[in-house]
Amino acid sequence: QVTLKESGPVLVKPTETLTLTCAVSGFSLSSTTMGVSWIRQSPGKALEWLADISSNDEKSYSTSLWSRLTIAMDTSKSQVVLTLTNVDPVDTATYYCARIGRSFTYYFDFWGQGILVSVSS
Amino acid sequence: QSVLTQPPSVSASPGQKVTISCSGRYSNIGNNYVSWYQHLPGTAPKLLIYENNKRPSGIPDRFSGSKSGTSATLAITGLQTGDEADYYCGGWDSSLSAGVFGGGTKLTVL
Numbered sequence: 511q512v513t514l515k516e517s518g519p520v521l522v523k524p525t526e527t528l529t530l531t532c533a534v535s536g537f538s539l540s541s542t543t544m545g546v547s548w549i550r551q552s553p554g555k556a557l558e559w560l561a562d563i564s565s566n567d568e569k570s571y572s573t574s575l576w577s578r579l580t581i582a583m584d585t586s587k588s589q590v591v592l593t594l595t596n597v598d599p600v601d602t603a604t605y606y607c608a609r610i611g612r613s614f615t616y617y618f619d620f621w622g623q624g625i626l627v628s629v630s631s
Numbered sequence: 632q633s634v635l636t637q638p639p640s641v642s643a644s645p646g647q648k649v650t651i652s653c654s655g656r657y658s659n660i661g662n663n664y665v666s667w668y669q670h671l672p673g674t675a676p677k678l679l680i681y682e683n684n685k686r687p688s689g690i691p692d693r694f695s696g697s698k699s700g701t702s703a704t705l706a707i708t709g710l711q712t713g714d715e716a717d718y719y720c721g722g723w724d725s726s727l728s729a730g731v732f733g734g735g736t737k738l739t740v741l
Contacts (some may be wrong), residue, residue: 556732556733556734556735557668557670557719557735558732559721559729559732573729606676608676611678612682615663615681616663616664616723617666617682617721617722621677622675623674623675624675
């Protein structure tokens with residue numbers, strides 16, 4: 511079955527770089543119609559789309575965060591990595607990775623459980 | 632400020648029907664597909680509707696989606712207390728070249 515699992519630090523200090531890993535199973539990152547996205551939810555706020563990567567390594571980023579975000583894929587490890595530089599307390603959130611079910615029609619059919627990351631000194 | 636606009640909250644009684652609206656522009660809803668997600672606290676969001684009106688396997692037909700122009704609607708019939716959750720619309724914005732979500736709607740089943 512399809513699973514995604516986020517991992518990374520649960521506490522980072524302001525100005526540091528946050529690196530999160532999404533380990534996927536049950537599907538191939540090389541599949542031409544799919545991709546993986548990162549989405550976050552700050553406490554009490556709505557879902558916020560951050561970035562995605564497709565099987566042909568095309569990447570898209572949030573217009574408000576693009577300068578701080580990098581998404582990358584390691585197909586041999588079935589992992590997608592997100593880095594967020596220069597974090598601030600406002601980046602405290604639950605971070606989810608999700609599978610894009612079909613790139614052309616763009617929906618998220620499977621989600622990881624999420625990882626709560628706190629930014630604090 | 633979310634790109635897609637949803638009402639902050641809706642409420643209805645068990646057994647009744649409720650609709651949740653999602654408003655956007657041509658660059659997102661008007662020219663792309665809409666999906667809907669149910670989010671219970673402490674859990675991962677769940678896909679309810681994709682490609683405007685399709686249900687994944689396992690999602691009951693009490694949930695339905697529709698789209699007209701630059702707006703989309705999620706309808707839930709036969710409300711149950713277990714339907715209490717936050718609901719989000721989502722999709723792609725061709726002008727932003729980015730994924731987008733609505734601000735979320737909290738459903739209360741009274």
